[in-house]
Structure formats: structure tokens, C-alpha cells
Amino acid sequence: MVDKTLYLLVSVPFVVAIINIVLPKVLRSILNLLGSVFLLYLSIRLLLGEPSPIKILEWEVFSMDKLTGFALIFIQILSIIILIYALKGLDKKLSGKFCILYPFTVACCNATVLSSNAVSLVIFWGLSGLVLYLFGLLGTGPDAQRTAKKTFILIGGSDALLLTGLIILFHESFKVNIFLSPTALDNAAAVLAFIMLLIAALAKAGGFPFHTWLPEYSKEAPVESVALLPAALDKILGIYLLARMVMSIFNMETNIGMQLFFITLGAVTVIIAVMMAMIQHNGRKLLGYHAVSQVGYMIMGVGSGNPIAMAGGLFHMINNTIYKSNLFLSLGSVEKQVGSSELSEMGGLGKKMPFTFTMALVGALSISGIPPFNGFFSKWMIYTGILEKAKGLPGGYQLWILLCLVLAVFGSALTLASFLKFIHAIFLGKRPAKLDQIKESSANHWIATGILAVSCLVLGLFAVQLIFRPFMVGMITKFNTDTLTSLSDMYSPTLVILLMLVSFGIGLVVYLLTRKVRYDDNYLGGMPALEKFRVVGTEFYNEIRNMSPLRSLYNAAEEKWCDIYELASKFTVSFSKLLQKAHPGQLQLYLLYIVIGVLLSIWIIR
Amino acid sequence: MKVEYLFYLLVFPGLLFTGVVGLLVGWVDRKVSARFQYRVGPPLFQNFNDFFKLLGKETMIVKQSVHWLFIAAPLVAFAALVLLSTMIGSALFYQQNIGGGLIVVMYLLMVSSVMIILGGSSTGNVYSSIGAAREIKLLLADELVFIFVCLIPIIKSGYQIDLVQIAGIQESGGAFIRATSGIIGFILGILCIQAKMTLPPFHIPEAETELVEGPLMEYSGPPLAFWKLNHFMMWVVYPFLLVLLYLGGFKSEGLGILWFVLKYLAIVVVMIIIKNTNPRIRIDTALHFFWKILTPLGIIALILSVLGA
Numbered sequence: 001m002v003d004k005t006l007y008l009l010v011s012v013p014f015v016v017a018i019i020n021i022v023l024p025k026v027l028r029s030i031l032n033l034l035g036s037v038f039l040l041y042l043s044i045r046l047l048l049g050e051p052s053p054i055k056i057l058e059w060e061v062f063s064m065d066k067l068t069g070f071a072l073i074f075i076q077i078l079s080i081i082i083l084i085y086a087l088k089g090l091d092k093k094l095s096g097k098f099c100i101l102y103p104f105t106v107a108c109c110n111a112t113v114l115s116s117n118a119v120s121l122v123i124f125w126g127l128s129g130l131v132l133y134l135f136g137l138l139g140t141g142p143d144a145q146r147t148a149k150k151t152f153i154l155i156g157g158s159d160a161l162l163l164t165g166l167i168i169l170f171h172e173s174f175k176v177n178i179f180l181s182p183t184a185l186d187n188a189a190a191v192l193a194f195i196m197l198l199i200a201a202l203a204k205a206g207g208f209p210f211h212t213w214l215p216e217y218s219k220e221a222p223v224e225s226v227a228l229l230p231a232a233l234d235k236i237l238g239i240y241l242l243a244r245m246v247m248s249i250f251n252m253e254t255n256i257g258m259q260l261f262f263i264t265l266g267a268v269t270v271i272i273a274v275m276m277a278m279i280q281h282n283g284r285k286l287l288g289y290h291a292v293s294q295v296g297y298m299i300m301g302v303g304s305g306n307p308i309a310m311a312g313g314l315f316h317m318i319n320n321t322i323y324k325s326n327l328f329l330s331l332g333s334v335e336k337q338v339g340s341s342e343l344s345e346m347g348g349l350g351k352k353m354p355f356t357f358t359m360a361l362v363g364a365l366s367i368s369g370i371p372p373f374n375g376f377f378s379k380w381m382i383y384t385g386i387l388e389k390a391k392g393l394p395g396g397y398q399l400w401i402l403l404c405l406v407l408a409v410f411g412s413a414l415t416l417a418s419f420l421k422f423i424h425a426i427f428l429g430k431r432p433a434k435l436d437q438i439k440e441s442s443a444n445h446w447i448a449t450g451i452l453a454v455s456c457l458v459l460g461l462f463a464v465q466l467i468f469r470p471f472m473v474g475m476i477t478k479f480n481t482d483t484l485t486s487l488s489d490m491y492s493p494t495l496v497i498l499l500m501l502v503s504f505g506i507g508l509v510v511y512l513l514t515r516k517v518r519y520d521d522n523y524l525g526g527m528p529a530l531e532k533f534r535v536v537g538t539e540f541y542n543e544i545r546n547m548s549p550l551r552s553l554y555n556a557a558e559e560k561w562c563d564i565y566e567l568a569s570k571f572t573v574s575f576s577k578l579l580q581k582a583h584p585g586q587l588q589l590y591l592l593y594i595v596i597g598v599l600l601s602i603w604i605i606r
Numbered sequence: 607m608k609v610e611y612l613f614y615l616l617v618f619p620g621l622l623f624t625g626v627v628g629l630l631v632g633w634v635d636r637k638v639s640a641r642f643q644y645r646v647g648p649p650l651f652q653n654f655n656d657f658f659k660l661l662g663k664e665t666m667i668v669k670q671s672v673h674w675l676f677i678a679a680p681l682v683a684f685a686a687l688v689l690l691s692t693m694i695g696s697a698l699f700y701q702q703n704i705g706g707g708l709i710v711v712m713y714l715l716m717v718s719s720v721m722i723i724l725g726g727s728s729t730g731n732v733y734s735s736i737g738a739a740r741e742i743k744l745l746l747a748d749e750l751v752f753i754f755v756c757l758i759p760i761i762k763s764g765y766q767i768d769l770v771q772i773a774g775i776q777e778s779g780g781a782f783i784r785a786t787s788g789i790i791g792f793i794l795g796i797l798c799i800q801a802k803m804t805l806p807p808f809h810i811p812e813a814e815t816e817l818v819e820g821p822l823m824e825y826s827g828p829p830l831a832f833w834k835l836n837h838f839m840m841w842v843v844y845p846f847l848l849v850l851l852y853l854g855g856f857k858s859e860g861l862g863i864l865w866f867v868l869k870y871l872a873i874v875v876v877m878i879i880i881k882n883t884n885p886r887i888r889i890d891t892a893l894h895f896f897w898k899i900l901t902p903l904g905i906i907a908l909i910l911s912v913l914g915a
Binding site (some may be wrong): 348350370376387391398405409410412421427491500508514516517522540 | 611612615616620621661662663664665666667668669670671672675677680681682684685686688689692703704705706707709710712713714716717720723724727728729730731732733735736738739742743745746749750753754757760761764765767768818823824827828829832889890893894897905908909912913
């Protein structure tokens with residue numbers, strides 16, 4: 001029986017997607033939800049048992065180990081939560097297509113992480129890119145089609161590289177099961193394959209410099225799909241592939257150069273994306289850039305080669321999916337009420353939408369790494385691991401790693417700053433008069449974000465019991481129960497929260513015993529609190545934006561000098577112009593081309 | 607949780623000790639500042655009187671504000687500072703690691719600023735919002751340098767992030783301030799503290815003359831009392847952290863206690879002198895100062911500490 005259950009993880013959502021085509025609209029969401037709950041049950045059962053791999057013609061196609069189980073369970077959990085959010089409030093025009101694409105997406109993601117075979121990995125990886133494109137097409141904004149195309153070209157291009165990389169690997173080692181024995185990075189072909197796989201992983205997860213699709217996609221696509229794919233499942237897939245590369249496809253344990261490369265790439269991703277996020281005026285784009293910036297921490301952790309940092313990187317991947325979906329969904333709730341995702345259109349909604357505000361605040365504090373939320377725990381592990389890594393290295397390497405670490409830690413302060421701006425612009429400050437009639441969003445919205453917010457706290461407090469002991473021990477080499485004990489000695493989140501609660505309680509008692517409350521209007525030195533005295537928050541960081549040399553860097557970034565897609569399209573256009581010039585329609589010239597071609601062919605054959 | 611942790615938290619070195627010492631050092635600050643300005647200055651227990659008087663006053667809550675956040679903000683900041691004083695104090699006086707090491711402390715130190723920003727801007731007051739924006743920028747300015755301030759002792763102690771170990775290594779091998787990188791780190795540390803406590807010349811967010819206390823503008827009664835108490839507790843938490851990181855911590859035998867008090871007072875006096883001799887700078891000047899002048903110094907100190915100097 002167990003033998004075939006791996007199939008179910010892929011076939012059940014596929015079947016749900018097909019049934020949804022013919023099912024009445026009312027029942028689609030319910031069927032989706034039931035399917036997802038069943039998948040979660042199945043994933044847990046499979047993780048507890050030891051399912052044997054599935055083979056087609058003697059080739060292993062799907063198999064399951066701890067890393068797979070880890071990714072699978074969180075794919076199901078997130079898909080359930082986002083489904084709850086989508087139960088009500090989904091744009092009616094989209095809901096039909098959405099309910100078909102949704103289970104299809106889950107099926108592709110499940111199949112991708114289950115694949116131990118290069119061929120099935122490429123197929124399902126590609127399909128998961130396709131659904132991203134299809135979701136993008138559902139966007140209603142003026143730029144939705146263009147953005148979906150850009151996403152598809154970047155992601156599709158990276159899929160082609162993944163395919164090429166795997167072919168090279170196959171050519172090198174003649175194995176289809178890519179996880180069997182690690183390939184050493186000691187020859188040019190292996191390095192080339194490594195780079196190609198890395199680009200595929202980075203493009204999917206949204207790592208620098210292949211991230212440029214992500215912020216624009218976040219702005220244009222329906223918010224539920226943004227919370228599902230770029231914020232959650234694509235991160236799991238991208239970092240899953242990266243973890244596989246580091247742990248089982250390539251042999252990198254002693255490759256210090258490569259580890260330094262990953263740490264540097266991570267730090268650069270963190271800082272560049274967060275600097276861009278700070279100056280955004282659109283809430284969705286701001287979150288999109290943060291979705292990129294957080295990948296930096298994961299790359300740093302997973303690629304560093306230190307067991308604590310690796311566990312931290314994988315933990316950060318899960319944390320990011322949780323708080324980032326929470327933030328996107330909260331922003332979505334606000335957007336559905338206000339009708340815009342521009343920060344300047346909002347303000348002072350904390351009182352009108354108290355639940356949404358609380359959940360978003362928890363998400364913002366988690367992503368900024370405020371203890372004792374989950375974001376802090378994973379960042380702390382990454383920093384601790386990287387410091388441990390630096391310890392045994394020669395001075396130059398040490399210095400390099402430390403500077404990267406400074407960037408990463410500072411990146412988290414910048415994240416905090418940009419989220420304080422986000423929270424201020426949407427929920428705090430003075431509310432514009434036109435938003436006086438706004439109401440709290442429907443219950444399913446804040447139940448979904450509420451579950452995510454509670455998870456931020458629960459994972460922050462009980463990560464050892466919920467994540468590390470069941471998943472990481474035995475999955476990452478040298479990460480064992482002793483490591484867990486030393487981690488708990490170094491940082492105890494439950495003690496931190498308990499002590500904080502005690503002192504908060506004392507403060508609260510003093511306040512309650514002494515308070516005499518009066519309610520009044522704002523005091524502006526006798527002036528009436530007019531609309532013109534409203535501080536939006538979008539201009540918070542103008543001093544930083546206009547500081548030299550950041551000003552010229554920001555200008556260049558806004559002109560898309562760092563956008564690999566724009567650069568490539570500029571190059572393609574100029575190259576095709578060159579070819580156009582070579583085609584003037586003169587017969588003599590074409591004859592000359594033929595002669596040159598023949599001569600070249602003879603020279604090559606010779 | 608062990609029962610003695612409650613004693614650490616509530617009595618020594620946590621709430622009671624830090625609160626009382628903070629209010630007393632606040633008096634030193636006010637007295638010395640008064641002497642700088644040829645005034646007599648307040649009596650010894652003035653800060654206590656102020657605190658208790660504020661507790662008896664009315665709490666004015668802005669109707670349009672997010673009420674729970676407005677009230678919770680000073681209390682969360684208070685809880686974070688009590689916890690910090692317990693963590694740093696226990697490492698100094700009991701050689702015990704409570705809750706976490708230096709990285710946890712670094713992140714917890716941000717909580718106070720975050721709460722000032724959230725609580726202040728929850729009122730919708732224009733002055734509070736402008737003040738909050740400046741508070742964030744100031745946090746960004748000093749945080750970059752503060753990372754170097756924290757990293758140097760980590761490197762010098764052989765990559766320890768445990769506060770007890772950092773203090774212990776200095777006890778056996780001499781205080782880190784004896785090294786060149788230690789001197790630079792310590793100076794940077796004092797300037798960072800000055801900014802983190804928004805003391806002149808970095809009182810940009812509160813800027814009494816133009817922003818009328820900025821984020822704290824709408825606060826009154828007990829919540830304001832807590833903000834004031836928080837500020838006084840910082841007079842203990844930050845200098846204690848610097849003593850632990852650079853000046854060799856605390857020894858209980860011999861003249862250890864006297865030495866510790868002297869080290870602490872030295873830092874406090876330097877801060878008071880800086881406070882009284884500098885006018886307020888603009889926020890862009892502060893960013894420029896921290897990012898373009900102090901950060902390169904931090905990098906130099908980092909290089910020196912990796913080289914062992």
C-alpha cells in the first residue's frame with residue numbers, strides 16, 4: 001500500500017484540478033480545501049513511515065527523504081492557509097480559473113520536490129514555472145501581461161539552463177538519479193553544470209541578479225497567487241534545489257571558495273534588494289523586494305557549509321514563506337477595501353481594521369528579526385553558524401566573511417526600517433477622510449493571516465521541538481542532538497518571552513492601577529488637525545535616497561541598469577538591428593556571405 | 607525557568623536596581639548639565655518625584671489613535687529594557703547567561719526604538735510621525751556602526767557570542783580596550799549609545815524646539831512615566847554593555863566593585879559632557895557622520911581585530 005502513496009501526492013491534486021473544470025463554482029473551493037487537507041495528512045503519514053521509491057522502467061522517479069518531507073509538509077500547510085484566504089473575497093472573474101490552477105500548482109510543486117530523477121525534475125520544475133506565468137496572466141492591471149511575459153522568459157530561460165546543466169551532469173556521471181552520489185567540482189564541466197543549476201535555483205527563488213521579475217510580478221498578479229507562489233512555494237522550490245545541490249548533487253563540503261561565494265552572494269542579495277525595498281511607494285512592490293532580500297539570508301545559510309547556518313537557512317526559508325504570505329495577504333485585505341496598493345492612498349487603518357493590522361504587525365516584526373519571533377531565530381542561527389565558520393579560517397577569509405555578516409545584519413535593520421514605513425503608511429498616522437467608511441475584511445481573511453501570525457510566534461518559541469528535532473537532525477550532516485543542546489544553551493526564546501511577559505505584566509498592573517483616561521483630539525499647538533498635516537510615510541527615506549553616492553545608484557537602478565531582463569532585451573534588439581543592417585537585399589552581398597560560409601565550413605572540417 | 611531568575615529580573619540586576627540606579631544617574635545628568643549652564647539643578651530625588659507624579663496624572667488618549675498600541679508601546683519597551691538589564695547584569699555580576707548572547711542583546715536593543723516609533727505614530731499626530739521617521743533614520747545611522755562595536759569583542763574573544771565568555775576572557779587576558787581596535791571600538795560605542803539614547807547632539811527625533819518631543823508628544827500620565835523610566839534605565843543598560851564589551855566587566859574581589867563603579871561613571875560623565883557641549887545636528891548630517899565617517903573607522907577596527915591588534 002505504502003508503495004503507491006507517493007503517487008497520490010501528485011495525482012490527487014491533478015485529479016482535483018480536472019474535476020474542478022466541470023464542477024459548479026461553489027463547490028470548487030471546498031473540493032480544493034478537502035484535497036489539500038488530505039494531502040497534508042498523506043505527507044505526515046509518509047514522513048512517519050518509510051515509503052519506498054516509485055520506479056518506472058527500473059528508473060527511480062519519485063522518492064522521499066527528510067528534506068523532501070520537510071518541503072512537502074510546508075507546501076501543503078501553506079496551500080491550505082492561502083485557500084482559506086481565497087474562500088471569500090476572490091475576484092469573481094478570476095475565481096473559476098484560479099480554482100483550477102491552484103491544485104495544479106500544488107501538484108507540480110509536490111512532484112518537483114519528490115523527483116529524484118533528472119527528467120521528472122525538469123518536467124515538473126518547468127510546469128511550476130508555467131503556472132506562475134498563467135497566474136500572472138490573471139492580473140487585471142495594465143502591465144499584467146507584460147510582467148507575466150517577463151516572468152515567463154526569465155523563469156523559462158532558467159529552466160532551459162537547468163535542463164542543460166542536468167544533461168552535462170548526466171554526460172559526466174551517467175546517472176539519472178541525480179541525488180545518488182555527489183559530483184566533485186573539480187572540472188570545468190561540473191562547474192558549468194553547477195552554475196546552470198544555481199541560476200535555475202536563484203531565478204525561481206528570486207535571488208540576485210535573476211530577481212527582477214519578482215517585484216513587478218508581486219505588483220501585477222492577483223494577491224492570492226503572489227502569496228502562494230513567489231512568496232511561498234517558489235521559495236521552497238528554489239531553496240530546495242539549492243539545498244539539494246549543496247547536500248547531494250555536488251560535493252562541496254570542503255570547497256571553501258564556493259562557500260565564500262555563497263556567503264557573498266547572499267549578503268549582496270540582502271543589501272541590494274532591501275535598499276530598493278526601502279524607497280518603494282507601492283506596498284506590493286515593497287514586499288516583492290523583501291521577498292528577494294530574504295532569499296539572501298537563505299543563500300548565505302544553506303551555502304555556507306556550516307551545519308547550524310544550513311539548518312538556519314532552511315528554517316529561514318520556512319519562516320519567510322510564513323511571514324511573507326502573511327504580509328502579502330494582509331496587504332491584499334487592505335487593498336480589497338481601499339482599492340489600491342499605493343501606500344500614499346492609505347493611512348491610519350489600524351483602528352478600522354484591527355485584526356488585519358495586528359497580523360501584519362506580527363509579520364513585520366518577524367521579518368525584521370525582532371525576538372522572540374521566528375525571523376529572529378533563523379537569522380540568529382545563520383549569524384551564529386557563519387561566525388563559527390569564520391573562526392577556523394585564515395585572516396583574509398575571516399575578514400571577508402565578517403564584512404558579509406555586517407551587511408546581512410545591517411540588512412535586517414534596513415528591513416525593520418522599511419517595514420516600519422510600510423506599517424506607518426498603511427495602518428498608522430492620520431487617516432485620510434475618504435477612508436472613514438472602511439471596514440475590517442471578512443473573517444476568512446484574518447483567520448488565514450491569524451494562523452500565519454500565530455505560526456510566527458510558535459515557530460519562534462518552539463523551533464527546536466517543531467523543526468529541528470523532527471526534520472533537521474539526520475538531514476544535515478553534523479547537525480545532531482548535541483548541536484541542539486548547545487543551541488538551546490545559547491538562546492532560549494521561551495525564557496526570553498517569559499521574562500518579558502513578567503515585566504510587561506508588572507508595567508500593565510501599574511498602568512491599570514494608576515490610569516485615569518480622557519479621550520481627546522490630536523494636539524497641534526492649537527491648529528486644527530487638517531488633511532494637509534498628514535504624513536504618508538512614502539517620503540521617510542528621502543535623505544537616504546538623495547545621499548551621494550546612493551543617489552546615482554538608485555537612479556541607475558530605477559533606469560533598470562541592473563535588470564538582467566532589460567539588459568538582455570536591449571542586447572537582443574541591438575543585435576537584431578545589426579542583423580537587419582546585414583540584410584540590405586543586394587544579391588552580390590548574399591553571394592559573398594555564401595562564399596565566406598563555404599570557406600569557413602571547409603576550414604572547420606579541415 | 608529557575609526561581610532565582612525572577613529575583614534577577616525583578617530585584618537585582620533587573621527592574622528595581624536598574625530603575626533606581628537609572629533615576630539616580632538621571633539626577634547626576636541633570637545636576638551636571640545644570641552646572642554647565644550655571645544653574646543649581648534639581649534635588650537628589652527629583653526624578654523619583656517626577657515619575658510618581660506622572661503616575662498620578664491623567665492619561666490623554668487621542669480618539670483616532672490605535673488605543674492598545676498607544677498604551678502597549680511604552681510597556682513593551684519597558685519589558686525589553688528590564689530583560690536587557692537582567693541579561694547584561696547577570697552576565698556581569700553572576701556570570702550567568704540568561705536567555706541569549708550578544709546577538710540577542712543587539713536585536714532586543716532595537717525594540718525600544720521600534721516601540722517609540724509605533725506608539726508615537728499610532729496617534730496620527732504630524733509631529734509624532736515626523737519624529738518617528740527621524741527615529742528610524744537615526745536607528746539606521748547608528749546601527750551600522752553598532753554592529754562593528756559588537757563584532758570587535760566577538761572577534762577578540764575568539765568568536766564567542768556569549769556575554770559571560772566575553773567578560774571572562776577579558777578577566778584573564780586583559781580588557782579589550784587595551785588593544786588599538788578596542789580603543790576605536792569603545793569610542794564608536796560611546797557615540798552609538800549617545801545616538802541610541804537620542805541624547806544631544808542626536809536628539810533629532812524629539813527636537814523639543816521644533817517637534818515638541820516628536821513621537822512622545824501625545825503621551826501623558828502613566829505611559830509617559832514609563833517612557834521617562836525607560837530612558838533612565840537606558841542610562842544603566844548601555845554603559846553596562848560597554849563596560850562588559852570593552853572595559854573588562856566586573857570583578858567581585860578586592861577593589862573590583864569600586865573599579866566597576868569608576869568605569870561606569872567614566873562612561874556616564876563622557877556622555878554628559880558630549881551632551882552638554884554639542885548643538886543638535888540634522889538627520890542627514892547624522893547619517894553622513896555615522897555612515898561615512900564612523901563606518902570606515904569601524905572597518906579599520908575590524909581589520910585590526912582580525913589581525914590581533
